[in-house]
Amino acid sequence: MNDINAYSRRVFIRQGALLASFAATMPHFIQQSAFGMLAPDGSVLGSRPGVPDERILVVVQLSGGNDGLNTVIPYGQAEYHNARPVISIGEPGKPKNGGAALELDQANGIGLHPNLTGFKELHDSGKLCVVAGVGYPNPNRSHFASMDIWQSGRPEGKGTGWIGRYVDASCNGNPAADMAVVVGRTAPLAMTGTKSTPIAFESADLFRWLGADKNGAMDKEYQAMVRAGSLPGVEPGSQESFLMRTALDAQLTSDRIRAAVSKKPLVAYPGSTLAKQLQTVAAMIRDGMKTRVYYVSMGGFDTHANQSGGHANLMRQLGDAILAFQKDLAAQGNEGRVMTMCFSEFGRRVRQNASNGTDHGTAGPMFLIGAGVQPGLQGKYPSLTDLDGGDLKFTTDFRGVYQEILGKWMKAETQSVLGGEYAAPGLVRG
Amino acid sequence: MQNSPAIPADLRALGVGTPTARVTPLFDTAAARHLLNRAAFGGTQAQVDALVAMGLDHAVDLLVNFETQPSKTVNSDDFDRNLMPPLSREERDKLNAARRAREEAEVERLERKENQAKANDRRQLVDLKKWWIARMIESARPLEEKMTLFWHGHFATGARTIEDSWHMFQQNQLFRTYATGNFGTLVLNVIRDPAMIKYLDNDKSRKGRPNENLARELLELFILGEGSGYTEEDIKAGARALTGYTFEDDEFEYRDGNHDAGPKIIFGKEGNWTGDEFARLALAKTECSEFIASKLYRYFVNDTPAADLPAEQRDAREAFIRALATELRTQQYEIKPVLAKLFRSAHFYHACNRAATIKSPAQLIVQTVRQYGTPPRQLSALAGACDLMGQDLFQPPNVKGWDGGRAWINTSTLFVRQNVAVYLLTGKRPDVYDWENDETRFDPIPLLSGATTPDVVADRLISMSLAAPPHPERRAALVSFLTSQAHMEASEHSRTIAALALVTALPEYQLA
Numbered sequence: 006m007n008d009i010n011a012y013s014r015r016v017f018i019r020q021g022a023l024l025a026s027f028a029a030t031m032p033h034f035i036q037q038s039a040f041g042m043l044a045p046d047g048s049v050l051g052s053r054p055g056v057p058d059e060r061i062l063v064v065v066q067l068s069g070g071n072d073g074l075n076t077v078i079p080y081g082q083a084e085y086h087n088a089r090p091v092i093s094i095g096e097p098g099k100p101k102n103g104g105a106a107l108e109l110d111q112a113n114g115i116g117l118h119p120n121l122t123g124f125k126e127l128h129d130s131g132k133l134c135v136v137a138g139v140g141y142p143n144p145n146r147s148h149f150a151s152m153d154i155w156q157s158g159r160p161e162g163k164g165t166g167w168i169g170r171y172v173d174a175s176c177n178g179n180p181a182a183d184m185a186v187v188v189g190r191t192a193p194l195a196m197t198g199t200k201s202t203p204i205a206f207e208s209a210d211l212f213r214w215l216g217a218d219k220n221g222a223m224d225k226e227y228q229a230m231v232r233a234g235s236l237p238g239v240e241p242g243s244q245e246s247f248l249m250r251t252a253l254d255a256q257l258t259s260d261r262i263r264a265a266v267s268k269k270p271l272v273a274y275p276g277s278t279l280a281k282q283l284q285t286v287a288a289m290i291r292d293g294m295k296t297r298v299y300y301v302s303m304g305g306f307d308t309h310a311n312q313s314g315g316h317a318n319l320m321r322q323l324g325d326a327i328l329a330f331q332k333d334l335a336a337q338g339n340e341g342r343v344m345t346m347c348f349s350e351f352g353r354r355v356r357q358n359a360s361n362g363t364d365h366g367t368a369g370p371m372f373l374i375g376a377g378v379q380p381g382l383q384g385k386y387p388s389l390t391d392l393d394g395g396d397l398k399f400t401t402d403f404r405g406v407y408q409e410i411l412g413k414w415m416k417a418e419t420q421s422v423l424g425g426e427y428a429a430p431g432l433v434r435g
Numbered sequence: 436m437q438n439s440p441a442i443p444a445d446l447r448a449l450g451v452g453t454p455t456a457r458v459t460p461l462f463d464t465a466a467a468r469h470l471l472n473r474a475a476f477g478g479t480q481a482q483v484d485a486l487v488a489m490g491l492d493h494a495v496d497l498l499v500n501f502e503t504q505p506s507k508t509v510n511s512d513d514f515d516r517n518l519m520p521p522l523s524r525e526e527r528d529k530l531n532a533a534r535r536a537r538e539e540a541e542v543e544r545l546e547r548k549e550n551q552a553k554a555n556d557r558r559q560l561v562d563l564k565k566w567w568i569a570r571m572i573e574s575a576r577p578l579e580e581k582m583t584l585f586w587h588g589h590f591a592t593g594a595r596t597i598e599d600s601w602h603m604f605q606q607n608q609l610f611r612t613y614a615t616g617n618f619g620t621l622v623l624n625v626i627r628d629p630a631m632i633k634y635l636d637n638d639k640s641r642k643g644r645p646n647e648n649l650a651r652e653l654l655e656l657f658i659l660g661e662g663s664g665y666t667e668e669d670i671k672a673g674a675r676a677l678t679g680y681t682f683e684d685d686e687f688e689y690r691d692g693n694h695d696a697g698p699k700i701i702f703g704k705e706g707n708w709t710g711d712e713f714a715r716l717a718l719a720k721t722e723c724s725e726f727i728a729s730k731l732y733r734y735f736v737n738d739t740p741a742a743d744l745p746a747e748q749r750d751a752r753e754a755f756i757r758a759l760a761t762e763l764r765t766q767q768y769e770i771k772p773v774l775a776k777l778f779r780s781a782h783f784y785h786a787c788n789r790a791a792t793i794k795s796p797a798q799l800i801v802q803t804v805r806q807y808g809t810p811p812r813q814l815s816a817l818a819g820a821c822d823l824m825g826q827d828l829f830q831p832p833n834v835k836g837w838d839g840g841r842a843w844i845n846t847s848t849l850f851v852r853q854n855v856a857v858y859l860l861t862g863k864r865p866d867v868y869d870w871e872n873d874e875t876r877f878d879p880i881p882l883l884s885g886a887t888t889p890d891v892v893a894d895r896l897i898s899m900s901l902a903a904p905p906h907p908e909r910r911a912a913l914v915s916f917l918t919s920q921a922h923m924e925a926s927e928h929s930r931t932i933a934a935l936a937l938v939t940a941l942p943e944y945q946l947a
Contacts, residue, residue, distance in 0.1 A: 149595045163596075163833050182846060191823060192847070197832065202825075205847045214850060216857045216936035222921040223933055226912050227940055236906045242743030244791055247841055248942035255846040309547070358543040365546065394534040395542070 060415055063286055063299045063345040064168070064195070065279070065327070069306030070148065072316055073352035073369030073397075076121070077135055077382075078106045081114015084389035088356040092313050092363070094119065102313060109135065110382045120317050123324030127331060127374055134378035134432055136406055138387035140368030140399025144351060148307070148365075151350040156195035158404055158423055167407055168298050169198030170422045171415070175297070182254060186289065187300045188282040196300050203300070204258060209266040209285060213259045231256045265292035271336035272329055279303040280326035287333040290343065297415070306349060310360035323347070327374055344375035344414050344433070348403070354395055368399035371406055373432055377414060383430045405429025462491040464898075466784050472902055472947040473735050473792070474498045474778050475577035477802035480884070480899050491779060499615065499775045501576035509608065514563065516601040516685060518555045522548070559600040564828045565814035567607065568821070571801045572811050582614035582770070583607065584797060585734055587828075590625050590657060591836035592634040594829040601685060602630040603829045615771040618727060618763075619718045622658065626710055629682035635834070638681045640674065641693035650674035652834055654717055660729075664722035665702070672699035676713035718768070724760035731773075732756050736783055737791040738840035748787050755782045790903035790946040793843050796824035798947060799852055800859070806899060807882060807935065809859040810875045816864060820855045824848045844945065856939035860932050879931040889917035892934070900938045902946045909941060 079085045080096040095101030097108045097116055106116025107125040115137075117124055127133040141160065145151045153162030158170075165173075172184045178200070185196050185203035196203040206212035214231075217224035234253040235246040266288045274280040282301040289296060303323065308316050327345060334340045352369025368387055387397040405427035412419045413433035420426070467486040471478045475498055486494040497504075522530065526545060533541035571580045587610055594603050606628050613621040625631050626649065632638050640646035650673035654665045679694030680687070699708050701716050708716070717723060732755070741749055759777065766772045777783055794802065800817050803809065811817065821828055825848055831837055844852075858864055862875050882899065886892045893913040897905060916922060916937060922930050938944060 147598075153595070165833075194832075202842075202845045202847070204845075211854075212847075212850060214853045214857075214940055216853065216933075216940055222916060222919040223937055226916040226937060230909070230912055230937075230941060233908070236908055239906060242739070242745075244739050244793060244841075244946055245943060247743075248793075248844065248945050251844050251846065251849055252942040255849045258846045259850070309543075309550075354539070354542070356537055356539045359540040360543065364539075364543055394531070395537045395539075396534075 059342050061290060061297055061299070061343045062168075062410060062415060063283075063301070063330075063343060065283075065323075065345060065347040066193070066195075066300070066302035067306050067319075067323070067347060067349035068148075068152070068302055068304040069308075069349070070151075070351045070353055070365055071306040071319075071349035071369060072308055072312065072363050073349075073366075074355065074363075075312075075316060076118050076320065077109065077137065077370040077386075078116045078118065079114060079386060079389060080106045080116050082389050084355075088389070090357070091361045092357050104317070113382070113386065115382060115386060118317070118320040120320035121324040123326075123328030124372070125324075126328055128380065131380040132331065132374055132376055132378065134373040134380055135382045136371040136373065136401055136430070136432060137382060137384040138368045138397060138400035139348075139371045139384070139403050139406060140351070140397070141402055141404070142399075144367040144396070144399075146351065146365040146367075148350060153194060155348060155350055155403060156193055158407060165199055166193065166195035166197045167422060168195050168300070169201055169203075171198075171411055171417055172196075172201040172203075172298065173198035174418070174421060181295055183258060183294060183296050185298045185300070186286075186294075186296045188285050189300065189302055193300060193302070196298070203298075204262075206262070209263050212262060228256075261292070261294065262289065265289050265294065268292075270333055272332045274329045274333075275322070275325045277303075277322040277326055279322055280329060283326050283330040284333070287330055287337070290334065290339050291337045308353070308362050309358065309364060310362040312362040331374060341376050344373060344377055344410065346406075346410060347372040347374075348406075352397060355389060355392060355397065356395060367393070367396040369397075371403070373406075373410070377434055379431050379434055383432055401429055402427045406432060409433050462487065462494070465789070465903075466491075467494060468898075469784060469789055469902065470494060470498070470778060472802070473783075474774070475581065475805075476571060476798060477806040477947070479806060479808060480882070495775055495778045498578050499771060499778065501579050501615075504575040506576055506579075507570065507573065513566065514559060514601060514604050518552060518559055518601065553598065556598065556600050560594050560603065560829060561815060561818065563600055563604055563607075564818040564821075567828060568797070568800065568814055568817050569811065571797060572804050577805075578774075579611060579614045583610040584795070585731075586610035586613070586621070588831060588836035588839070589730065590631060591831040591834050592630045593831060593833075597630050597633050599630070599633075600829075602633070605685065606630040607829075615774060616769070618768040618770055619715070622653075622714050622718060623711055625657070626653070626677065626680055626714060627687035629685060629687065632680065632682050632687075637677055640678050640680075641690075642675075642678050642695040645671070645674035645678050645695065647671065647674040649680075650677055650713070653714065656835055658714070658717040658726070659720060659722045660726035663726060664720050665717070669701055672701045672708070673713045673717075675699050676701070676708040677710040680710045721760070721764070724763040724768075725756070727768075728756050728760035728763055731777070732759060733792075733840065735774075735777060735792075737788045738793060739791055740841065751782065751787075755780075790901070790943070792947050793840055794945055794947045795837070795839060795843060796821045796826035796848075796852075797828070799824070799945070800855060802947065803856050803859050803939065807860070807877075807879065809877045810862070812859060812862055812875070816858065817855075820851060820858070823851045824855070849942075849945075852945060853940045856944070857936050860935050860939070876928075877932070878928065879935060880927060882935075883931065889914050892917055892931075896934055896938050900935070901941070901943050903943075905941065905943050909943070913937065 074085065075092065075094060078094050080094065086093045092102060094104045094106050097106050099105055104119040107119060107121060109116050109128060124133055141154060145154060150162055154160060156166050157164055158167030168185060172180045175184060180201045183204060184201065187193065187196055187203045187205040189205060190207045192203045192205040214227060217227055231252040235241065235249040239246045239249065266285055268288060270284055270287060274284045279301065286299045286301065305319055334343050348371050349369055352366045353363035354366040358364050385400040387400055391398060404423050406429055408419045408423055408427050409429050409432040411417045411422060413435060464483055464487055467483045471483060471486060522545065530542065530545040574580050592606065594600065597603060609624055609628060635649040635652055636646045637649040647670055651670045653673065654670060655661050659665055675695040676699055679690045681690055682688055696707055698705055701708055701713055704716065737752065744752065759773065762773050762776060800821065804811050818828065825843055826837060860877060883892055883895055886895050893910055897910060913934065917934060
């Protein structure tokens with residue numbers, strides 16, 4: 006996407022000199038989004054009929070290995086309570102160890118963690134899909150290794166990320182620079198492609214040059230410097246020109262994001278870090294950014310000891326943040342465009358450990374949230390009696406979930422991104 | 436200046452077919468700075484002046500024959516080799532048995548032991564990153580560190596997979612030992628390196644069940660280049676040749692019982708090839724010299740994409756890389772004499788190769804410290820910044836290493852690059868920003884060598900900071916800033932820092 010000459014040539018051929026003459030002073034992404042909107046006959050369209058340009062995916066990563074059994078709770082099974090005498094949660098209406106599950110699937114005796122009231126509300130309005138028993142063959146119990154497997158979408162956990170490959174292939178292989186945005190310190194592997202790197206920032210206020218805080222005179226000179234883009238006389242294909250244009254891109258992206266985030270949200274958000282991240286994402290969606298995939302994450306799920314209180318707090322933060330986000334999207338009128346996906350690198354062992362916590366396990370639940378999901382509990386809840394060395398056997402391959410999202414929600418070709426076909430229950434309404 | 440000899444004619448031979456005719460073959464200040472940026476991590480004006488005074492040959496000698504320079508010794512107790520005692524086979528069996536029997540207390544005890552070791556090891560990995568950055572900043576042998584970084588990117592292995600910081604340290608020392616040594620010998624050491632063996636699964640490869648990972652990457656990424664001079668059959672045969680190459684604890688171990696000693700056909704030649712012979716057969720191919728030459732070229736001379744070069748420059752580049760490849764073969768893959776020749780060639784100093792590489796994150800940090808003499812600030816913050824800019828040391832993104840060049844630069848990394856310079860100049864981290872409380876004060880006044888008028892100050896700051904003279908508008912902007920009202924009211928210390936912050940924020944500052 007940084008191949009300026011090749012790009013200019015293509016634009017020139019497709020649209021004549023009109024657009025190409027601006028090439029030197031235009032930032033990359035404006036050119037590229039203009040290019041993305043060119044119809045095959047060369048006419049410029051706002052959007053292409055039948056192609057859902059506007060659909061958005063928000064990924065929420067739960068780092069540390071969320072205890073799936075205490076998140077989506079098989080309260081109806083004695084094995085669950087026997088394996089977790091101190092930390093198991095009671096059936097709806099009958100609190101145990103301080104909590105009673107919220108009803109999810111009465112027929113099968115499965116409920117939500119008592120603090121997932123946000124998810125319960127979304128469930129009751131048909132906007133929550135719970136995918137049971139998601140995992141992969143030969144599970145790896147290392148946080149990093151398993152996270153790399155989930156993020157790359159490949160058993161060896163190496164190479165590019167599954168979203169990165171999706172972005173690489175978008176816009177006829179010319180992905181726009183703002184296709185993928187991470188609200189976080191670094192770009193996760195999942196979002197990294199061969200051609201594409203996401204925009205990543207921890208806080209919008211720090212997504213800018215900070216030297217200007219020194220004095221106003223500096224800001225004026227700095228702005229003039231970067232906004233000039235590629236200066237007249239600088240060879241268009243040179244490193245210098247490339248850097249000048251990227252600096253202009255960065256400044257315009259920063260302007261855009263900071264302007265978007267400065268607006269007061271339409272609903273109140275809780276104070277958690279996840280809520281703040283999602284509030285930032287909602288602001289960018291509201292502002293009409295062309296971004297198709299946003300990525301946020303939340304840590305603290307590695308609950309080896311005395312987990313009940315800590316895990317309950319995490320459940321509260323997760324459910325409340327996502328509920329607020331969903332309400333914000335609805336208030337914006339964007340609810341129909343956005344799907345949110347929550348995952349963790351693994352679930353935890355069935356039995357509690359000697360410290361009233363749980364150790365690294367295997368399969369766990371995933372959550373999809375939005376108006377486009379197939380609501381309710383989907384897939385088969387793993388057996389608590391047919392275990393593999395004390396761990397759950399997965400029933401849905403996570404790549405099947407990716408396939409549903411990419412294929413049915415994002416309307417993308419999935420074979421090249423995932424390198425195969427995977428079985429999955431229906432999770433997205435066609 | 437009178438000591439600046441012309442670039443010798445015989446060395447210009449390397450630049451045959453290149454646009455050398457137009458270069459002024461003088462080893463002047465700009466040329467010396469270019470050499471110092473590329474063969475080292477840049478330097479102060481005084482260092483540049485010293486190089487000019489000693490002339491091209493001695494300057495190159497000083498940088499390339501770095502054994503004459505002192506080296507900070509690595510103490511064997513700098514790092515703990517036993518932080519990661521893997522669970523013994525016995526313990527591993529116990530753990531599996533405990534899992535099956537659902538003895539949670541035992542599972543927990545063993546997992547806790549493992550997790551504690553992993554946590555300690557991750558801490559040591561951070562120490563290792565800090566140690567290396569400090570070494571790059573302090574070393575009197577900058578080319579040694581720069582080539583160590585080159586090999587780390589070339590033979591890429593990730594700490595996250597290896598889960599043993601001592602092995603990463605061991606590998607880093609290997610790259611340092613062979614920094615400018617013999618490439619062939621380095622390859623033979625790399626296939627014996629525990630970190631590499633683990634990273635590419637050769638410890639799981641044995642007779643009858645060969646794992647192709649190491650053999651494939653040896654041909655594709657380490658010796659020949661993707662799709663260059665080998666077939667899938669060569670990989671399969673190579674994988675068999677490499678069976679038995681494994682490690683025990685911290686050392687290489689050859690297990691004859693696991694080695695497939697049967698006949699194999701590699702590059703059309705039949706024999707009972709061993710792993711060493713497989714590597715040697717690959718090293719003997721011309722493609723190897725071309726591959727290594729083009730990687731060295733991109734690292735040291737120019738990383739502009741070929742498609743963006745004017746045709747005559749593209750031809751000159753290709754001709755030069757061919758000459759460099761020939762030189763590699765002539766020198767039997769001794770890297771040092773090849774680099775010495777490269778740094779003396781007219782092509783290297785040609786105008787089209789000045790300011791033509793994009794600084795790696797490590798280069799950006801280290802060069803900023805070395806050329807201005809800023810305090811190094813907190814090394815952990817610098818290691819973190821390196822990661823934010825896309826170069827997490829000891830954790831390249833994949834076995835291909837860092838793409839480098841323009842791949843370093845995007846809308847996110849560019850701000851981090853500008854802000855890390857602000858941090859080095861002011862000591863203020865972005866998240867705890869406070870301009871007025873500079874704890875370790877950096878005194879930039881000596882950099883000005885007594886200059887006070889805006890024009891002279893601007894010229895000085897530009898020449899010490901940028902790899903090539905910038906567009907006239909840049910100088911005009913800097914002069915205008917230096918003469919602005921708000922600026923004149925500030926102290927000399929404050930306004931010099933501000934001017935440096937502005938210069939380091941220029942897109943052109945990213946070029947070396």
